[in-house]
Amino acid sequence: MSNNLIVEREKGLLELERRIAELRSANATQPVDMSSEIAALEQKYRQILQEVFGSLTPWEKVHMARHPNRPTSLDYISRFDRFDELHGDRQYRDDPSIVGGLALLHGRPVMAIGQQRGRDTKENLRRNFGMPAPEGYRKVRRLAHLASRLGLPIVTLVDTKGADPGISSEEHAQSEAIAACLHEFTKARVPIVATVIGEGGSGGALALAIADHVIMLEHSTYSVASPEGCAAILWSDATKAEEAAARLKLTAQDLQRFGIIDEIVPEPLGGAHRDGSGIVTRVLTEVDAAIARLTARSPEELLEDRYRKYRRLGAWQTTQGEVVGQST
Amino acid sequence: MPMPEWLRIRRSKDSDNREAALWSKCPKCGEVLYRRDLLANAYVCMRCGHHFRMGAYDRISTIIDGDFTEVGAEVLGGDPLGWVDKKTYGAKLSGDREKSGLAEAVVCGFGQIGGFDVGLGVMDFHFRGGTMGTVVGERIALLLEEARRRRVPCIIFTASGGARMEEGMLALVQMAKTSAAVTRFTDDGNVLFTVLTDPTTGGVAASFAFQGDVIVAESKAVIGFAGRRVIEQTIRQRLPDQFQTAEFLLEKGAIDMVVERRALKETLVRLLEYTVGTRVQR
Ligand SMILES: [Zn+2]
Numbered sequence: 208m209s210n211n212l213i214v215e216r217e218k219g220l221l222e223l224e225r226r227i228a229e230l231r232s233a234n235a236t237q238p239v240d241m242s243s244e245i246a247a248l249e250q251k252y253r254q255i256l257q258e259v260f261g262s263l264t265p266w267e268k269v270h271m272a273r274h275p276n277r278p279t280s281l282d283y284i285s286r287f288d289r290f291d292e293l294h295g296d297r298q299y300r301d302d303p304s305i306v307g308g309l310a311l312l313h314g315r316p317v318m319a320i321g322q323q324r325g326r327d328t329k330e331n332l333r334r335n336f337g338m339p340a341p342e343g344y345r346k347v348r349r350l351a352h353l354a355s356r357l358g359l360p361i362v363t364l365v366d367t368k369g370a371d372p373g374i375s376s377e378e379h380a381q382s383e384a385i386a387a388c389l390h391e392f393t394k395a396r397v398p399i400v401a402t403v404i405g406e407g408g409s410g411g412a413l414a415l416a417i418a419d420h421v422i423m424l425e426h427s428t429y430s431v432a433s434p435e436g437c438a439a440i441l442w443s444d445a446t447k448a449e450e451a452a453a454r455l456k457l458t459a460q461d462l463q464r465f466g467i468i469d470e471i472v473p474e475p476l477g478g479a480h481r482d483g484s485g486i487v488t489r490v491l492t493e494v495d496a497a498i499a500r501l502t503a504r505s506p507e508e509l510l511e512d513r514y515r516k517y518r519r520l521g522a523w524q525t526t527q528g529e530v531v532g533q534s535t
Numbered sequence: 536m537p538m539p540e541w542l543r544i545r546r547s548k549d550s551d552n553r554e555a556a557l558w559s560k561c562p563k564c565g566e567v568l569y570r571r572d573l574l575a576n577a578y579v580c581m582r583c584g585h586h587f588r589m590g591a592y593d594r595i596s597t598i599i600d601g602d603f604t605e606v607g608a609e610v611l612g613g614d615p616l617g618w619v620d621k622k623t624y625g626a627k628l629s630g631d632r633e634k635s636g637l638a639e640a641v642v643c644g645f646g647q648i649g650g651f652d653v654g655l656g657v658m659d660f661h662f663r664g665g666t667m668g669t670v671v672g673e674r675i676a677l678l679l680e681e682a683r684r685r686r687v688p689c690i691i692f693t694a695s696g697g698a699r700m701e702e703g704m705l706a707l708v709q710m711a712k713t714s715a716a717v718t719r720f721t722d723d724g725n726v727l728f729t730v731l732t733d734p735t736t737g738g739v740a741a742s743f744a745f746q747g748d749v750i751v752a753e754s755k756a757v758i759g760f761a762g763r764r765v766i767e768q769t770i771r772q773r774l775p776d777q778f779q780t781a782e783f784l785l786e787k788g789a790i791d792m793v794v795e796r797r798a799l800k801e802t803l804v805r806l807l808e809y810t811v812g813t814r815v816q817r
Binding site for chain 1: 741760
């Protein structure tokens with residue numbers, strides 16, 4: 208049994224899909240016309256799909272964002288016109304949970320950087336489940352710095368539960384590595400477009416997401432901490448993750464309301480993995496459009512706009528009761 | 536050292552709560568300490584040298600020469616997510632205000648240290664575990680912007696459990712806001728010193744705490760990205776005691792120096808002497 212809620216729900220649908228396919232092939236070879244049965248089954252299938260996936264709770268979205276078949280960074284990067292991966296932090300090692308390099312997107316040279324989780328256990332072990340170590344963040348910083356020097360727009364793909372919480376990561380100063388990324392992204396003199404394609408978990412996600420334009424997929428999540436982490440921190444009970452997911456306002460729809468993200472790319476009914484190729488095309492089109500808009504700005508204007516955008520975020524009041532900076 | 540007027544006023548306001556306890560027991564050696572002696576010793580245990588967690592205003596009084604003018608004090612919290620669990624977020628905030636005598640988890644302002652004009656931010660673990668929400672982010676940004684205008688160095692004392700859960704993503708993006716403010720401040724030729732005190736973890740560690748030009752840590756302070764419990768659960772083994780201490784980070788090359796609290800002011804003045812062109816006339 209999968210620990211993914213969505214995968215579990217899909218099992219019944221997969222069974223229906225199999226039966227429809229069987230009937231279709233039988234219909235083609237046998238004299239009896241079964242098209243009305245097929246149509247009825249297909250009708251039922253669409254109905255179930257709508258019932259199960261028509262509206263998702265935050266907790267269901269968390270599972271959707273973590274779906275094993277959801278397109279990963281490399282699924283997007285492999286659809287650029289060209290990609291030449293650049294490796295390593297120049298200090299200690301290459302972190303496979305970060306994939307980055309020079310790329311052509313719709314003919315335009317860019318720097319592409321993404322967090323990469325695995326599709327199976329073996330790849331997940333190699334890629335540390337998409338949780339970057341300090342070496343990964345140092346690679347991100349290096350590539351962002353290079354992009355800024357060369358005038359290449361930066362395209363990031365965010366997909367991580369969070370930064371790696373291990374002994375070696377602490378020994379190699381995970382905090383410093385993330386802090387240095389944030390610093391680099393606040394000063395890069397090129398357009399930055401970030402897309403949260405799966406799970407955006409805490410500072411480990413933000414390290415790739417200070418951007419002039421932030422996109423989220425419809426069922427992606429982006430959160431101050433994973434729901435499990437939040438429940439553990441606040442209530443010392445990781446099993447209350449579902450409750451935490453509901454309170455954290457981690458959906459794309461909530462975050463657009465707060466002004467934290469700029470655009471939502473819709474997913475097909477049932478999630479991005481039901482039409483991986485289509486969703487990649489859509490996202491890359493939107494990323495390209497955003498870069499085209501942003502390249503019209505001078506580096507100084509970009510930096511000023513970026514500063515104002517982050518300076519404004521957050522709701523607070525003065526003692527006079529006047530609400531300042533409420534971003535709705 | 537005479538008590539400055541601003542601190543006398545504050546003390547009289549919250550004399551009922553925190554000052555009420557006459558005695559404090561050292562959590563390290565068990566010694567029972569008279570609270571006034573402890574305060575005079577900068578909250579360092581007279582017997583074993585344990586550094587107690589310090590309140591923001593006590594800290595300011597041990598670091599600043601005399602007057603201290605706050606900035607951003609008018610910025611107070613909202614409840615952007617309408618958070619409710621066992622209590623509402625609003626109730627948690629007012630409870631902590633009662634207990635700590637603070638309006639939020641950081642106090643920022645301007646004063647002099649050894650005759651040098653500086654901007655000073657001091658976080659306080661007694662308020663929501665020093666977590667960073669919109670108010671902390673906003674006050675730190677205001678401090679750095681004003682220090683940039685005045686062209687004076689900035690010193691930030693950190694003490695934080697990380698980002699504040701009850702403000703969700705609006706808390707997380709304060710890491711971006713403060714980083715942007717640090718970048719503008721330091722790129723403009725100004726110097727930022729950070730002093731990491733117990734504990735400095737999570738989103739504060741991973742933003743301005745580790746963006747200092749010189750990073751000082753207080754002796755034995757716990758400093759790290761992930762919490763000890765999280766790491767132990769992940770690796771399923773107990774971590775050695777010195778893991779994530781200031782001394783451990785010094786050995787690993789993550790910070791510049793470890794300083795005992797009573798030598799902190801002197802250290803900061805020495806650092807200012809190297810980096811500030813003109814000494815302010817007293
Ligand atoms: Zn003691």
